[in-house]
Amino acid sequence: MEIGIVGLPNVGKSTIFNALTAGHAAASNYPFTTIEPNVGVVTVPDARLKRLTELFHPKKTTPAIVRFVDIAGLVKGAASGEGLGNKFLSHIREVDAIIHMVRLFKDPEVVHTLGGVDPVRDVEIIETELILADLASLEKQYEKVSGKAKSGDKAAKETLAILDKIKGGLEQGKSARQLGLKPQEIKEFFMLTAKPVLYVGNTDEQQDPDMLESFAKFAAERGGQSVSLCSKLEAEIAQLGEEDRAVFMKDLGLKVAGLEKVIVAAYKLLGLCSYFTAGEDEVRAWTIPVGARGPQAAGVIHSDFEKGFIRADVYSYGDIDKHLKESALREKGLIRSEGKDYVVKDGDICFFKFA
Numbered sequence: 059m060e061i062g063i064v065g066l067p068n069v070g071k072s073t074i075f076n077a078l079t080a081g082h083a084a085a086s087n088y089p090f091t092t093i094e095p096n097v098g099v100v101t102v103p104d105a106r107l108k109r110l111t112e113l114f115h116p117k118k119t120t121p122a123i124v125r126f127v128d129i130a131g132l133v134k135g136a137a138s139g140e141g142l143g144n145k146f147l148s149h150i151r152e153v154d155a156i157i158h159m160v161r162l163f164k165d166p167e168v169v170h171t172l173g174g175v176d177p178v179r180d181v182e183i184i185e186t187e188l189i190l191a192d193l194a195s196l197e198k199q200y201e202k203v204s205g206k207a208k209s210g211d212k213a214a215k216e217t218l219a220i221l222d223k224i225k226g227g228l229e230q231g232k233s234a235r236q237l238g239l240k241p242q243e244i245k246e247f248f249m250l251t252a253k254p255v256l257y258v259g260n261t262d263e264q265q266d267p268d269m270l271e272s273f274a275k276f277a278a279e280r281g282g283q284s285v286s287l288c289s290k291l292e293a294e295i296a297q298l299g300e301e302d303r304a305v306f307m308k309d310l311g312l313k314v315a316g317l318e319k320v321i322v323a324a325y326k327l328l329g330l331c332s333y334f335t336a337g338e339d340e341v342r343a344w345t346i347p348v349g350a351r352g353p354q355a356a357g358v359i360h361s362d363f364e365k366g367f368i369r370a371d372v373y374s375y376g377d378i379d380k381h382l383k384e385s386a387l388r389e390k391g392l393i394r395s396e397g398k399d400y401v402v403k404d405g406d407i408c409f410f411k412f413a
Contacts, residue, residue, distance in 0.1 A: 287316025
């Protein structure tokens with residue numbers, strides 16, 4: 059799963075990407091510092107993984123991961139080829155979800171390409187470009203389907219009705235995700251504005267509570283979730299060792315780093331959760347879609363596990379955390395044998411049996 063980080067130039071995308079990945083993407087006071095997208099793999103913070111490691115003492119521990127893509131800054135007119143234009147839009151089309159970075163900080167030393175800070179205007183510029191790109195894509199698809207619909211094709215008529223609803227919404231300035239359609243109804247049209255969005259407000263070190271509140275409300279109205287952080291501060295935190303980081307955050311009164319909030323929110327945004335396998339060799343978090351059944355969950359380990367799935371021995375993280383050993387769980391009847399229809403839950407510990 060990949061999540062693209064988008065926004066106007068100079069909003070802090072590359073700084074956040076660097077902090078997320080501890081990478082070395084270029085970050086400077088110039089538009090289009092990022093031209094080709096940088097890709098980084100980020101581990102998903104999960105305190106349960108550390109606890110399971112303490113209980114099982116495995117040879118190695120492997121967390122769940124999410125891939126982040128730092129995409130070049132967008133400018134007004136991108137859908138018509140301005141800036142990096144279609145190249146930028148093609149990069150967005152390839153990701154599964156979007157982190158939309160929005161500048162909330164004022165700093166005369168960091169150029170704002172539009173002359174001043176205005177979060178609403180900035181969001182609307184990018185979303186307008188995505189809407190225009192979707193309308194252009196929709197026109198091509200519309201032509202293909204309308205001919206079949208006129209000839210009486212029932213499936214084409216149903217598809218055309220959905221296209222009409224999307225087109226009407228886009229023309230009113232609404233994103234595809236705001237139209238009340240089910241994901242499976244619009245999946246085949248590959249709409250940029252259908253992708254789930256996490257709005258990330260980049261603040262200065264003295265965060266304005268009123269601005270944060272209005273930003274969260276604005277994001278919700280546009281069908282997205284939101285997180286606010288100070289990219290400058292997060293970059294400093296990311297460079298520290300574990301002990302120094304804990305002291306620094308305590309001094310700042312922070313229980314959780316902003317970046318951790320972003321990673322966890324992005325993971326949930328994609329509709330993902332984690333189950334675990336645990337033993338002497340390895341404790342590992344596995345990523346699955348919420349609602350995945352036993353065979354599909356087993357399949358993320360190896361395709362043979364899904365094909366030959368027989369059953370799974372399952373117990374909850376809460377039970378092992380409380381009773382400490384699998385032997386205790388067996389004595390209390392807390393290890394269940396589940397079949398193909400079992401929906402694997404976040405935090406389950408699973409041992410799969412297959413033919």
